[in-house]
Amino acid sequence: MSAWPLSTEQRQIVELCHEFAAKEIRPRGREVDEADVVTPVELFAKAAEVGITDFMIPQEYGGGGFTDVFTQCLAQEELCWGDPGIGNLVCSNGFFADPVLALGTAEQKRAWLGPLTGAGAPMTALATTEPGAGSDAASISTAAERVDGGYRISGQKAWISNAGAAKYYVVFAKTDRSKRSSAVSAFLLEDGAEGLSFGEPMRKMGQRAIVCREVFFDRVFVPEHQRLGAEGQGFYGLMNTFDISRVILGSAALGAARAAYEYALDYARTRTQFGVPIIEHQAVAFRLADMATRIESARLLVHHAARTLDAGTGATGLAAMAKLTATETASFVTWSAVQTLGGWGYSREYPVEQWMRDVRLEEIEEGTSDIMRLVISRNL
Template sequence: MTVQAWPLTDEQRQIVELCRDFAVREIRPRAREVDEADVVTPMDIFRKAAEVGITDFMLPVEYGGGGLTDVFTQCLVQEELCWGDPGIGNLVCSNGFFADPILVLGTEDQRKRWLTPLAGRDAPMTALATTEPEAGSDAASIVTTATRVDGGYLINGQKAWISNAGAAEFYVVFAKTDRTQRSRGVSAFVMRKDGLRFGEPMRKMGQRAIVCREIFFDDVFVPESDRLGDEGQGFRGLMGTFDISRVILGAAAVGAARAAYEFALEYARTRKQFGVPIIEHQAVAFRLADMATKIEAARLLVQHAARTIDAGHTATGLAAMAKLTASETAMFVTWAAVQTLGGWGYSREFPVEQWMRDVKLEEIEEGTSDIMRLVISRNLA
């Protein structure tokens, strides 16, 4: 664990230690098994995380959560859990992504009804449904519709690549209430699993602990009381959620990169070639130096973005920088770890090949690296 640039409170140190211990005891021993199972959500790990407060630490106290609502603390947690395994780490904290748009757009009654059940050991799993077959990073182009009827809306359309779909009990869904508009036509709704149809689990390169499916909406009725905010406010809530989630995903990437670096460093210290440990070979030593430097730089940028959001400032461009830097750092570091281990790195004998597959998702989800560069360019001072 590196020295923190910002001092931690006692509460922050305690949750970091809790998550580090959970990663060692519960996540690392199961990571390979879960990866090879491919399309099975490890609910037992999620339940164990709920028992110790990891699934609800980010929820406000008034809804039964742990009250550690600041983005900086969420980044500390995400880094430790994803050091254990990126897929499982992201899974056990996924209720925070569901909660964000409700906190941004929801009424007090909606917050109580939908967030209070997430607290405690029996917390349901949740999902955020934005992506569609023809609408990924361009969320304003979604075509799922919400048509007004007496007392509410009928939702029709299709979502794709939805994390936890099928396993989740609660869903925040984004749909067009005005098809003549792009972003201003998007509204947000919260609903239960009942009435939704799900596709088969999607086969993925990595992060297999999080099962993704398509969701099909066929005249699914949602009462008006379950619309979040006014009509047309959904995109605003989604973008606010993205600023936070991109920074947190950046922390996840840093955690995975740290795991790969530590593994490669230990291997380089013990593996001998030409009669000496390979860490004494200049090419390997320089590669490890690059890995360590990039991880430190990525962590500082992620935590700076988190602190900026926590201070109440708009950080859209900075959040994109954090995600871009951290995800590409993780891709480089896991590649470098495989390279350092040589043939063993390419085999399933060691975990670095899995981490390399896992972190590729961080360059894609919630905005690809190309989209992040576009967001940054549009937010230059």
């Protein structure tokens, strides 16, 4: 699992996540995929009961205390080995927590992270992407107008995971639309706020366990004490979140890749063609060798990026390298698994075609592969 030795606590969280993935997540993957736009809230609740939804939140706020990126990567890989969409869903509160931890006051952290711990924890959401602003987060147009006691937020977000199901949101908006990153601020918002509404669930190729919707803000009032950091600090918090989330999403992609490789390897050992197991055919054996090699190489890069972040060293370029390599590896491996199974791989009777659809998202979210190459080139 790792080139670095693991502590007893790290081994325990890995074992917990793998057991949950095997017993609860993997058996539900196909059902949730075919349901299309239904969030498996009961699985999220089960994960909360055993501490999986809050293991990344500091102990002082009631969480599991695994705040290092490296351990989060270990856990994410195991959960997404079970199913990429469900695995990402049960860890999604970590993405909400990152900007709160980076920018929030001690009181904000207690008030907004404390309720996310323990059984019955609610879902959360990070509202960044807009219809006209995806990877270029500095171009968002949602506005935060200063008024007495706080702000009025107006605008629209798109592709927001858990929107409508979440209780808490971190919303990124501009206090001055004429500026770019220097005007981006972050705000904490609770579901039910007047002027907050949602679009219909968006129909997706894969990772259907996470329902995405558009979010509309019609002069939604946010008290000043619910701004994270100073005005204009939101972009810093977002970039800090991206560095972490890109590495963790790399591990999510590796979990799916590992699942597909293991499935293809088992199939190749048991399926015969021309009187011998197909793994004895050179083309199949070489394909499996490529799959295994790419997974191990990508994992080394992801874990190196995670440990670099944990050391407090700037790792924007390295995080982009990790996400690019891991997500493109997952696409290669899942497609190779489909090829190994032949026509059966293209059938919904086997899970590899679903995993192939699921991992395509990882090459898009938190910055497309093209954007990752741009980030890398700017950090050489």
